[in-house]
Amino acid sequence: MCRAHVGIWVLQWTGRVPLLLLLVLSMSQPVFAQVDITGLWRPMPRNQDGSGMTGDAAGVPLTPEGQWRGQSWSPEDFDTAEWVCRPHAFDYSLEGPLTAMRIWAEMDRPSQRVISYGAHLNQQEQETTIYMDGRPRPPANALHTWSGFSTGEWDGDVLVVTTTHLKETYIRRSGLMRSDQATVRTRWRRMGNYLQATSILYDPVNFAEPYMRTALMWINDPALVESPYPCEEATETAVPRGDVAHFLPGQSPLPGLNPNLADRFGTPYEARLGGPATTYPEYITRMKTLPRPATTAPAGAAEN
Amino acid sequence: MSQLQRKCSPGSRLTLLWIPAIACLAMLGLTEQVSTQANQNRASRMWAPALAGAAPGEIQVLPVQGNVHVLIGAGGNITVQAGADGVLMVDTGNAAMSAKVIAAMRSILSRPLRYIVNTTDRAEHTGGNSAIADVGETIPFREPNYTAGPQGALDVGRASIIAYYTVMHRMSAPTGKAAPIPESGWPDNTYSIAQKRLYFNDEPVVIMHLTANSDGNSIVLFRKSDVVSAGDLLDLTGYPVIDLAGGGTIETMVNSLNRLIDVVVPRANAAGGTMVIPGHGRIADHAEVVYYRDMMTIVRDRVQDLIKKGMTLDQVKAARPTRDWDARYGRDTGDWTTSMFVEAVYQSLKK
Numbered sequence: 001m002c003r004a005h006v007g008i009w010v011l012q013w014t015g016r017v018p019l020l021l022l023l024v025l026s027m028s029q030p031v032f033a034q035v036d037i038t039g040l041w042r043p044m045p046r047n048q049d050g051s052g053m054t055g056d057a058a059g060v061p062l063t064p065e066g067q068w069r070g071q072s073w074s075p076e077d078f079d080t081a082e083w084v085c086r087p088h089a090f091d092y093s094l095e096g097p098l099t100a101m102r103i104w105a106e107m108d109r110p111s112q113r114v115i116s117y118g119a120h121l122n123q124q125e126q127e128t129t130i131y132m133d134g135r136p137r138p139p140a141n142a143l144h145t146w147s148g149f150s151t152g153e154w155d156g157d158v159l160v161v162t163t164t165h166l167k168e169t170y171i172r173r174s175g176l177m178r179s180d181q182a183t184v185r186t187r188w189r190r191m192g193n194y195l196q197a198t199s200i201l202y203d204p205v206n207f208a209e210p211y212m213r214t215a216l217m218w219i220n221d222p223a224l225v226e227s228p229y230p231c232e233e234a235t236e237t238a239v240p241r242g243d244v245a246h247f248l249p250g251q252s253p254l255p256g257l258n259p260n261l262a263d264r265f266g267t268p269y270e271a272r273l274g275g276p277a278t279t280y281p282e283y284i285t286r287m288k289t290l291p292r293p294a295t296t297a298p299a300g301a302a303e304n
Numbered sequence: 305m306s307q308l309q310r311k312c313s314p315g316s317r318l319t320l321l322w323i324p325a326i327a328c329l330a331m332l333g334l335t336e337q338v339s340t341q342a343n344q345n346r347a348s349r350m351w352a353p354a355l356a357g358a359a360p361g362e363i364q365v366l367p368v369q370g371n372v373h374v375l376i377g378a379g380g381n382i383t384v385q386a387g388a389d390g391v392l393m394v395d396t397g398n399a400a401m402s403a404k405v406i407a408a409m410r411s412i413l414s415r416p417l418r419y420i421v422n423t424t425d426r427a428e429h430t431g432g433n434s435a436i437a438d439v440g441e442t443i444p445f446r447e448p449n450y451t452a453g454p455q456g457a458l459d460v461g462r463a464s465i466i467a468y469y470t471v472m473h474r475m476s477a478p479t480g481k482a483a484p485i486p487e488s489g490w491p492d493n494t495y496s497i498a499q500k501r502l503y504f505n506d507e508p509v510v511i512m513h514l515t516a517n518s519d520g521n522s523i524v525l526f527r528k529s530d531v532v533s534a535g536d537l538l539d540l541t542g543y544p545v546i547d548l549a550g551g552g553t554i555e556t557m558v559n560s561l562n563r564l565i566d567v568v569v570p571r572a573n574a575a576g577g578t579m580v581i582p583g584h585g586r587i588a589d590h591a592e593v594v595y596y597r598d599m600m601t602i603v604r605d606r607v608q609d610l611i612k613k614g615m616t617l618d619q620v621k622a623a624r625p626t627r628d629w630d631a632r633y634g635r636d637t638g639d640w641t642t643s644m645f646v647e648a649v650y651q652s653l654k655k
Binding site: 066 | 352356357358574575576579585590591592595598602609627628630631
């Protein structure tokens with residue numbers, strides 16, 4: 001090849017190659033899809049679902065039976081000796097307590113493929129493993145845990161995690177429960193220094209429809225420090241050992257279940273009871289037709 | 305530039321055009337391969353994933369912790385503790401599954417079966433007693449040909465069956481009357497105090513009597529393995545079968561679940577640590593026992609409240625005091641329905 005041709009070729013393709021490469025890149029998203037999600041992640045403030053009023057279930061697709069369960073909950077549940085060390089389970093922690101998170105990868109050295117991702121939440125030291133190696137799920141009769149058993153697959157640049165083998169736990173700290181039959185699908189997406197999670201919770205026991213949460217965001221923070229968070233089983237608590245704190249049907253004093261008390265948004269009482277209808281934008285139209293509670297809730301009626 | 309172009313041959317110009325084309329094709333080929341993987345992944349993703357249980361008519365063997373396994377699929381769960389001393393089995397499942405239970409046991413360890421512990425008298429826990437004890441052997445107290453005294457009458461050619469004495473009463477019958485099950489399935493090693501203790505396979509085995517869904521329940525603690533076999537005190541597949549005639553009540557269930565919680569020590573965050581093998585359903589730990597206790601307590605309190613309001617049994621059933629757990633534990637058909645459970649709670653509180 002002559003030197004002159006090389007010069008011309010360079011000049012001609014200097015303009016064309018980037019275009020061609022762009023074309024190829026646009027067709028080849030999966031090549032660049034498996035982004036690195038490891039690192040230290042600081043949670044970003046955001047609005048939680050609902051009004052924050054204790055007892056509120058707006059936006060949660062509870063079945064009527066799931067509503068009943070929530071309405072029997074007493075705040076003293078957290079003082080029950082056996083539950084003092086109950087953690088915010090991993091899937092709730094993503095939404096609830098704005099906790100720091102560390103993600104790391106377990107690599108297969110010869111192939112340099114990811115065997116699994118590990119994730120540690122500062123809040124009550126919850127950890128999970130997301131298996132990327134296609135291993136089968138444990139049998140149905142294996143132990144269920146707070147974090148469950150998770151497998152992950154890349155869907156474009158989104159890591160899709162499917163979690164089973166979960167213990168029953170709350171999805172809000174005022175008695176709204178998901179069952180041990182639930183499956184959680186979490187979609188993790190990194191956008192530069194930001195990490196976003198979309199959580200879809202399917203529970204055939206307490207939910208009429210899947211419960212989706214999208215506003216879960218973290219920012220990469222290499223200086224983030226995670227602290228120990230141990231818990232020692234309680235011996236003496238406000239609730240005597242063996243007692244189970246709860247309210248009988250129709251007798252809950254929780255402010256969210258009092259039709260006369262208004263939350264800070266003036267949410268109608270019907271909406272606060274939750275249910276699948278309250279998860280859809282169309283429900284806003286209905287809310288506008290519903291009476292608003294008139295009495296201002298006392299201080300402390302809301303958690304946030 | 306044109307002069308320079310003219311000095312070069314057309315072939316070399318063509319060659320230069322091929323370089324980027326080949327590079328691009330190579331990249332496309334690469335992306336195709338990855339895209340194919342992604343498509344396969346999408347196809348294999350199920351919602352929600354199916355989890356493998358015990359196949360109908362088959363036994364699923366799962367390791368639990370330490371020396372202990374669980375056999376699932378024979379009716380009630382069967383606990384197998386295996387080691388140098390041989391095998392200790394807690395409950396024996398339905399009679400029809402005995403051959404498969406024996407095969408499953410031998411898949412864990414081929415040493416002799418020495419002990420069977422019955423946690424209750426129910427057939428799904430004791431039905432295999434006769435056939436399974438027959439393949440075991442008891443370590444003789446005396447020489448094999450010793451025949452004097454009561455010990456001489458022991459059949460050392462079979463495993464010893466341990467149970468609380470009321471279980472023996474229910475499985476047997478006075479002389480001249482028909483027993484519910486043949487004598488070969490009866491316990492031959494009963495106890496009548498708070499606990500019976502063994503040291504077997506290098507660990508303490510503590511058999512504790514609790515009155516739960518009947519007056520004859522035992523739970524078995526394997527102290528070094530840190531596993532409790534709870535029998536029907538814990539049923540993660542349904543509401544507990546409360547045998548009112550057999551001395552069980554909702555109060556005894558709640559009290560014994562609290563006792564079980566005392567025995568089960570979580571490792572961290574109210575979970576892990578001591579493993580619990582329920583009478584039915586999956587392997588559990590502290591948290592599952594507490595949730596089950598909470599449910600029993602709340603249902604008891606609700607039914608008690610309805611009774612205080614003067615409701616009849618039918619009115620209590622219509623009020624559906626278990627409604628928030630029915631999708632998880634309730635049944636409309638079969639041997640033990642939600643209605644029967646509510647009735648048992650009601651009757652035990654009316655006593």
